[in-house]
Amino acid sequence: MAAPKTAIQPTRNEDYPQWYQEVIKAADLAETSPVRGCMVIKPWGYALWENIQHNLDARFKATGHKNAYFPLFIPLSYLQREADHVEGFAKECAVVTHHRLEPDADGKLQPAGELEEPLIVRPTSETIIGEMFSRWIESYRDLPLLINQWANVVRWEMRTRMFLRTAEFLWQEGHTAHATEQEAVEETLQMLDIYKDFAENTMAMPVITGAKSEGERFPGAVDTYSIEAMMQDGKALQSGTSHFLGQNFSKAQDISFQNDKKEVEFAWTTSWGVSTRLIGSLIMTHADDDGMVIPPRLAPSHIVIIPITFKADDPDAILNYCHKLAADLGVISYHGRSVTVEIDNRDIRGGEKTWGWVKKGIPIRLEVGPRDMESDSVFMARRDKGHKE
Structure with a gap:
């Protein structure tokens, strides 16, 4: 008996790493860029990241954190202040050594204007x-x-x-300073719990939390905790980390304060972060052999309406019906967001539209034809239930 046809080839069982790449391509999430090792996040993928960002940002602010922005470039001397930290990142650093370009004798641009001190392109921002x-x-x-x-x-x-x-990747990095060791440890574990709750209740991705071994700790940290998710290939993926830095960085960078007894102490610090790797973990948790499956709470759009106007006597009437349906659905609130609706009126074959949205993982697909409009009903398919169910 022949294997059922799937939208993604190869399937998970045939070649899991290649299946992963094909899902990204089929779902129109991202593609490789002309710059080696970098990617272009396309609108559907970036909207997914924006929803992750929005949800987490609200959680951070609810626990008293405020957003700020710091320079992309870090003086080399800053990294050298913390020996373990610089050793951990030294082989991954991109370094800026010049500040302009000048044409050579052949008219080709060459770096010129050497900097007094090299600048490191931010690998992380503790320093x-x-x-x-x-x-x-x-x-x-x-x-x-x-x-x-x-x-x-x-x-x-x-x-x-x-x-x-x-x-290059996108992320958030939290950095905090505290008067006591206990407060810093509590902060470290609080943020780990926030990541866990987000992963399990928003991403629908079960995780295990725990401390990393000494060899896996963040460079310069006293303790590193992580959320680990089990992927469909049976391998764990580190999806977020929270670090208790003790006083290592505060001593290296003189983060000190006068306590209520007018004694000078070093602060206790933490750092914690998640990145666009969450999208990778989302793919490997939920996607199937027909493409992406996106949890509704993070979906760029919740519903797509596909008008079936082929051979219809009055295509405009169907389109008007679809627009009214979209407006009615758009006033519904779902987990703090208005339901977002796409109307796919592209002039392409219906099957191509349908499979396109299946591969993108939109949670609900509605199809409206002349008979549906007459009976005031629609065909509905849920992505998590399979293509035909």
Whole structure:
């Protein structure tokens, strides 16, 4: 008996790594860029990231954190202040050594204007944020300081896979400073719990939390905790981390304060982050051999309406019906968002439209033809129930 035809070839069982790449392509999430190791996140994929960002950002703000932005470039000397930290990232750093281009004798552009000190393109921001914390914190009254940054980072990876490991990726990184060790540890574990709750209740992705081994800790951290998700190939994927940094970075960067007894102490710091790797984990948790399956709470759009106007006596009437249906659905609230509806009126074959949306993973597909309009009903398909069910 022949195997059932699937939209994605090869299937998960045939070649899991290649299946993963084909799902990204078929779902129109991203593609490789002309820059080695980097990707272009396409509108459907970026809208998914925006929804992840929006949900997490609300959680961070609800726990007292505020957003800020710090420089992309970090002086080399800043990294050298924390020996374990620089050793952990040294082989992944992109380095800027010149500040302009000039034509050579053949008219080709060459780097010129060597910098007095090389600048590192941000691999993570503990050092530059620590420098600013040392300026902002003077007294115990300035603590705790709870900061989050949404940014891009660069780590010069040799082996890259879209959303999982790329030379440049998007993320959030939280950085906090506290007066006591206990407060910093509580912050570290609180953020781990926020990641866990988001993964399980918004992404519908079960995770295991725990401390990393000494060899897997973040460079310079006292303890690193992570959420680990089990993918469909039976392998665990680290999907978020929270680090208790102790006083290692505060001593290196002089993040000190005067306590209520007028004694000078070093602050206790944390850092924590998730990245666009969450999209990779989402794919490998939910996608199937027909493409992407997106949890409704994160879907760029919840519903697509496909007008069936082929051979219809009055195509405009069907379109008007679809627009009214979209407007009626759009006033419904779903987990803090208005239901978002797409109307696919492209001049292409109906089967191509249908399979396109199946592969993109939109949660609900509605089809409206002349008979549906007459009976005031629609055909509905849920992506999580399979193509025909």
